[in-house]
Amino acid sequence: MTDNRFVNKSELIGILLLAALLVVILPLFLDVFRLNLVAKYLTYAFVALGLVICWGYGGILSLGQGVFFGLGGYCMAMFLKLEASSVENTKIQSTPGIPDFMDWNQITALPMFWKPFHSLTFTVIAIVLVPGLFALIIGAAMFKRRVGGTYFAIITQAVAAILTILIVGQQGYTGGINGMTDLRTLKGWDIRPDHAKIVLYFFEVGCLFVCIFIAQFIRHSKLGRILVAMRDKEDRVRFSGYSVANFKIFAFCVSAVFAAIGGAMFALNVGFMSPSFVGIVPSIEMVIYTAVGGRLSILGAIYGTLLVNFAKTSLSESFPELWLFGLGGLFIAVVLAFPNGLAGIWGDYIAPQIARLFNSGNSKPGGWAGKPVADSTPAE
Amino acid sequence: MSEDEAKGLQSAFRRKLLMGMAALPAIGLLPRPSLADVPTSVVNTTGLAVTDTEVTVGILHSATGTMAISETGSIESEKLAIEQINAAGGVLGRKIKFIQEDGASDWPTFAEKAKKLLVNDKVAAIMGCWTSASRKAVLPVVEQYNGMLYYPTFYEGLEQSKNVIYTGQEATQQILAGLNWVNKEKGAKSFFFIGSDYIWPRTSNKIARKHVENVLKGKVVGEEYYPLGNTQFNSVINKIKLTKPDVIFTDVVGGSNVAFYKQLKAAGIDLSKQTLLTISVTEDEIDGIGGENIAGAYACMKYFQSLDNPNNKAFVAAFKKMWGEKTVIGDVTQAAYLGPWLWKLTVEKAGSFDVDKVAAASPGVEFKGAPEGYVRIHENHHLWSKTRVGRAKLDGQFELVYETADLVEPDPFPKGYQ
Numbered sequence: 001m002t003d004n005r006f007v008n009k010s011e012l013i014g015i016l017l018l019a020a021l022l023v024v025i026l027p028l029f030l031d032v033f034r035l036n037l038v039a040k041y042l043t044y045a046f047v048a049l050g051l052v053i054c055w056g057y058g059g060i061l062s063l064g065q066g067v068f069f070g071l072g073g074y075c076m077a078m079f080l081k082l083e084a085s086s087v088e089n090t091k092i093q094s095t096p097g098i099p100d101f102m103d104w105n106q107i108t109a110l111p112m113f114w115k116p117f118h119s120l121t122f123t124v125i126a127i128v129l130v131p132g133l134f135a136l137i138i139g140a141a142m143f144k145r146r147v148g149g150t151y152f153a154i155i156t157q158a159v160a161a162i163l164t165i166l167i168v169g170q171q172g173y174t175g176g177i178n179g180m181t182d183l184r185t186l187k188g189w190d191i192r193p194d195h196a197k198i199v200l201y202f203f204e205v206g207c208l209f210v211c212i213f214i215a216q217f218i219r220h221s222k223l224g225r226i227l228v229a230m231r232d233k234e235d236r237v238r239f240s241g242y243s244v245a246n247f248k249i250f251a252f253c254v255s256a257v258f259a260a261i262g263g264a265m266f267a268l269n270v271g272f273m274s275p276s277f278v279g280i281v282p283s284i285e286m287v288i289y290t291a292v293g294g295r296l297s298i299l300g301a302i303y304g305t306l307l308v309n310f311a312k313t314s315l316s317e318s319f320p321e322l323w324l325f326g327l328g329g330l331f332i333a334v335v336l337a338f339p340n341g342l343a344g345i346w347g348d349y350i351a352p353q354i355a356r357l358f359n360s361g362n363s364k365p366g367g368w369a370g371k372p373v374a375d376s377t378p379a380e
Numbered sequence: 381m382s383e384d385e386a387k388g389l390q391s392a393f394r395r396k397l398l399m400g401m402a403a404l405p406a407i408g409l410l411p412r413p414s415l416a417d418v419p420t421s422v423v424n425t426t427g428l429a430v431t432d433t434e435v436t437v438g439i440l441h442s443a444t445g446t447m448a449i450s451e452t453g454s455i456e457s458e459k460l461a462i463e464q465i466n467a468a469g470g471v472l473g474r475k476i477k478f479i480q481e482d483g484a485s486d487w488p489t490f491a492e493k494a495k496k497l498l499v500n501d502k503v504a505a506i507m508g509c510w511t512s513a514s515r516k517a518v519l520p521v522v523e524q525y526n527g528m529l530y531y532p533t534f535y536e537g538l539e540q541s542k543n544v545i546y547t548g549q550e551a552t553q554q555i556l557a558g559l560n561w562v563n564k565e566k567g568a569k570s571f572f573f574i575g576s577d578y579i580w581p582r583t584s585n586k587i588a589r590k591h592v593e594n595v596l597k598g599k600v601v602g603e604e605y606y607p608l609g610n611t612q613f614n615s616v617i618n619k620i621k622l623t624k625p626d627v628i629f630t631d632v633v634g635g636s637n638v639a640f641y642k643q644l645k646a647a648g649i650d651l652s653k654q655t656l657l658t659i660s661v662t663e664d665e666i667d668g669i670g671g672e673n674i675a676g677a678y679a680c681m682k683y684f685q686s687l688d689n690p691n692n693k694a695f696v697a698a699f700k701k702m703w704g705e706k707t708v709i710g711d712v713t714q715a716a717y718l719g720p721w722l723w724k725l726t727v728e729k730a731g732s733f734d735v736d737k738v739a740a741a742s743p744g745v746e747f748k749g750a751p752e753g754y755v756r757i758h759e760n761h762h763l764w765s766k767t768r769v770g771r772a773k774l775d776g777q778f779e780l781v782y783e784t785a786d787l788v789e790p791d792p793f794p795k796g797y798q
Contacts, residue, residue: 031499031500032499033495033496033499033500036495037492040488040492092793094798101579104536104538104579104582104583105579105582106586165607168577168578168607168608169577169607171577171578171579171582176577176578176579177513177578177579177608178487178512178513178516178517178578178579179487179513179516179517181516181517181519181520182516182519182520184520192520192524270488270491270492271491271520272487272488272491272517274487274488274513274517276486276487276488277488313492316481316482316484316489316493317481317496320443320444320480320481320482321443321444321482323444323482324444324484
């Protein structure tokens with residue numbers, strides 16, 4: 001591949017199609033409630049996008065992305081919660097002006113680490129930096145020691161479990177198992193009414209596309225090639241003189257920051273944050289979204305996230321008692337039959353058909369799930 | 381009453397009871413005009429899902445996930461109540477249709493589904509939620525979209541909303557009378573608190589501690605919390621053995637209970653000698669714990685399946701007929717049963733399905749057909765109800781040993797206990 005632009009023609013078409021779907025079609029055909037659900041699903045798409053970089057290209061399977069999703073979400077939620085806990089709103093408490101759960105836990109003054117979250121600027125920086133630094137520390141500790149593969153996956157799971165226990169245990173400071181609820185305004189702007197939900201949706205879609213372009217850029221840069229090379233034959237890359245650990249740390253940090261942005265979007269769109277997004281189960285669910293969509297495809301992961309969550313909502317609405325079985329069956333079917341997920345189905349079956357239909361003789365089939373040589377299934 | 385006798389009585393009376401059931405709650409009503417004649421445009425001015433023949437309500441509990449085991453009873457009793465109300469002519473002449481949604485033991489899912497019920501389905505009321513966390517997630521939704529939630533679980537208090545009717549007991553209603561009783565009856569002065577680590581046990585124990593220290597002049601010799609789902613209680617059991625409290629006071633929830641009572645028994649603490657008062661074990665939990673592991677313990681509730689009154693006998697019989705002989709009915713299941721009935725009575729008092737009118741008409745609504753006995757809605761949207769103490773028996777049922785003479789006033793923001 002000599003193409004060094006960060007997006008080639010077929011990918012551009014794919015991105016435009018996704019943009020049309022998210023910006024035009026869904027807002028036109030869905031009511032605000034459903035659109036808000038799409039906004040919630042898309043928060044997971046950020047995580048899936050990060051996993052494509054880190055797992056699909058870098059070959060680093062992280063089963064702890066919920067940690068970063070949670071950190072980002074909690075940073076945002078802390079800001080919103082502080083704003084919702086004005087003295088006026090909380091006058092029935094024994095200590096007005098602090099979040100309600102602190103009052104229930106006999107805390108009488110705002111803890112130190114909460115105070116900077118009065119500032120939106122600080123919050124936005126924290127959303128990116130806190131998870132980024134945390135990933136840097138974990139990554140450095142693991143990859144510098146050449147811990148990888150299954151061991152790394154297990155350690156990330158352990159981190160997810162630890163953080164959940166910490167949040168649940170320190171309920172006076174974090175809201176415990178209830179999480180932070182009743183988030184109301186952002187700088188005085190009510191985030192709950194319908195028109196706000198629409199604005200937030202478009203804001204989120206905008207952020208998602210920024211992240212997609214960053215991911216595209218990484219993928220097509222030399223860095224992306226090294227990641228893929230590393231995934232397929234780590235030793236060869238190391239012997240060529242590259243510092244494998246640093247590249248792995250970088251990929252892991254990027255995925256952490258993406259997940260954190262998703263978490264912050266979640267707090268904004270759903271008005272809620274709780275430890276149930278931090279633990280092992282949600283972290284694995286996020287990996288499943290990526291697997292269903294296709295871990296090698298940036299856009300595939302986003303479609304996968306949308307599809308799985310849509311199936312989750314509609315199955316649970318239609319069959320409140322049986323839906324989990326249906327969902328489980330779907331996962332097993334997709335992963336068994338199509339190891340490269342939806343993107344694999346597209347790339348192997350649908351795209352060639354379309355290409356044949358429009359056979360102009362010069363374009364290689366690919367579409368949004370195009371599988372350039374470098375992206376072929378990893379050896380492991 | 382032995383099981384055989386119970387069965388005999390049940391089959392003999394079943395038909396009569398079931399027929400009587402439907403009529404019972406109506407006793408408290410004023411003579412009704414023919415309600416079906418009221419035009420929908422009058423009783424529904426806010427666009428709820430009400431037609432000339434039907435009204436839609438939502439049922440929102442966890443049918444899957446870790447909480448399903450607890451919430452299933454609530455779903456069952458709500459469906460039973462709706463069926464009975466429909467058999468008795470419905471609400472304002474309209475049959476109740478329900479839409480069931482699964483909260484999946486996941487709090488944001490609860491919020492999402494509550495919003496779906498209110499915004500898409502325009503339900504007139506939601507019977508739902510179980511854990512405090514799910515209620516806290518749903519509360520902003522029902523307040524924002526002006527819904528009506530009937531919440532069945534005993535809970536920590538510190539909350540009151542126009543849009544919620546709390547059919548379970550708040551903390552002071554559940555705890556204080558029980559503590560007074562062990563103090564008087566057993567001369568208890570020293571208490572050891574053990575709870576799961578979240579808001580309900582912590583708040584309940586805070587109230588219990590203030591009561592023990594300030595009112596009963598006793599002392600709390602230990603207070604320990606364990607994460608939800610914890611199964612290792614050996615260290616706390618050793619501390620209990622060392623401190624020898626008069627009463628072990630527990631609010632351990634869910635599956636942890638099974639481990640706790642088994643380990644307590646294995647450690648040689650005999651509940652027929654050591655007084656144990658729990659506020660978190662109902663007939664449902666004993667199903668998992670096993671009667672032999674907990675027999676002798678006292679539970680502080682407002683309802684036991686064994687309550688001896690005609691309302692309850694009819695309720696238990698109808699419940700078992702609908703859901704099977706083996707089912708047991710715990711405190712929350714009964715409170716969930718009250719939800720649809722209280723809503724029906726309130727709607728008919730208000731003469732309207734409109735949420736604002738239902739909320740305004742709620743205070744003072746009485747339900748004489750409640751299995752726990754007469755209940756009434758307080759101005760603060762909680763129920764006046766009795767506190768009862770029962771002693772667990774080998775067969776998993778409770779034997780009533782004490783009940784308050786009068787209804788206890790709900791006090792979600794107790795002065796002097798915060």
